[in-house]
Amino acid sequence: MAALPIFFSQVVGHEMALRLLRRTIASGEVAHAYLLTGAAGVGKHTVAHAFAAALACLYPSLEGEACGECESCRRLMRGSHPEIHTIAPYSEQTLIWQLWDGHSVPREAKAHQVGVIGRTINFAPQFGRRIVYIFTRAETLTEAAANSLLKTIEEPPPYAVFLLLAPMPEDVIETIRSRCQWVPLYPVQTSVIADWLITQHGVEPSLAQRGALLSQGCPGRAWSFATQPQAMKLWDSLADLAYAVATEPHGTAPALVLAERLRALASIDISLHEKDGGDAEPSSKTKAPSRGALLLAMDALCAWFRDALWMACGGETSGVVYQGDEPRLRRAATAMGVQRLMRTLETILDMRRAVEGNANVQLASEVLMMRLLSP
Structure with a gap:
């Protein structure tokens, strides 16, 4: 996670979504759960990471940005924040044992992958303002895992926020989807992506233009083509x-x-x-x-x-x-x-x-x- 940005200003495109999230931080009116949707490579994880940084930041700016200097921000920049948790699929599915203790666990699973929510959610944050759980592919939640989340997402502790990422809202089980605030991420303009590759990464202009065009609005894909x-x-x-x-x-x-x-x-x-x-x-x-x-x-x-x-x-x-x-x-x-x-x-x-x-x-x-x- 250390390579991902902690500032909204580092995200390419997505102005509408970022305005919403900045306003959320600035007003303090934070929902329990958010559903960020968009194509692979469009920037869901990047936006979620910057949002998580701002949610946990001890001294966010009036514009809703993380400060970059508090203990929470410094830990996140080092990639060692114990209160921002990323839950990725295990063998193409997000399983109930990843969320809660007391379930059968594969022998090869690592300790940090097991019972992430169950072993952390009942303890108030020590380094930041909130505990954040990022589901990188919420569409892969099994029925058992999704059902186990319902009550927690509906009535979490006041310091817990869930960020669910998926290609489309319909890809997430309806009972989970209905409990989330939807934040759609749309394709970014080709010219914006090309300019970002040239100015921020020093990519040769013709290569940047072709990569941006082939990416079809997804900065992550454009970066892959360029590098x-x-x-x-x-x-x-x-x-x-x-x-x-x-x-x-x-x-x-x-x-x-x-x-x-x-x-x-x-x-x-x-x-x-x-x-x-x-x-x-x-x-x-x-x-x-x-x-x-x-x-x-x-x-x-x-x-x-x-x-x-x-x-x-x-x-x-x-x-x-x-x-x-x-x-x-x-x-x-x-x-x-x-x-x-x-x-x-x-x-x-x-x-x-x-x-x-x-x-x-x-x-x-x-x-x-x-x-x-x-x-």
Whole structure:
């Protein structure tokens, strides 16, 4: 957590959300729970971290910023704040034993992962004004874990605040969602992201512009494109895969080959971590495709086919995300036509929702390609 900012002024974009959160701190009218939503890499964890810093700060400014000097702020900047807790999924789910003691715990689980809420919530904060719990992927809460949170979120101690992060409000169980104040985070303007990469990180302007464009409004992705060569290569490889989908003959065999290519690309190790703008989410460290990486790969496929649809409808080339790939996009637009391109986008989005809902990664990739290559 040390790499994440503690000041709202360090966050790129999200002016509307930041005004709301600053006003919350300045007025002292803090809700028990907040639900921050947005795409992967848009900055949910960054905003939550800055908000947590301000919530815990002993002497926040009149503008609602953390002071950066009190004991709470200093501990958070060192990455060792004992009263701001980050709860991430364990093996793709957030489980009840992570929240409370007295449940069966896997042998390989570490002590700090077990019973985080149960062992801390009944003790008033010693270093800051509040105890904050950040759920990095609230959509992965199991039914048992979510149900165990209901009463605590509804009637917590006055010093406890819960920050739940998820892609969409609907991804979080309704009984939890209804108890939270919603803070949506929308895509950031391409020009804002490009300027931030150039001025704050010294990225070469043409690379910054391309990374910002490909990020589709997500600073964390833009930072990956600008600083990790494998991330840009991955996006280019996914464009190759999309073109193959557009030009391959129909049939099961080609579909399975393309599904294997998709899984291979979804196993490339890239990180969305960004110290000023994007989400700090773990990257895959194994050769197996991860759920998060497959979702990002599907986003790239969506972007490519959206560009092809844009051109099939007569759109200007300046409106495409995949700048430089216009010749292949034109060929795909001509070969597939508007109706097939629309069906392709609907199919990818349907399978993306299935993967978000915990569908098997291998099966989902194969079903996706078989549907895309069906007559």
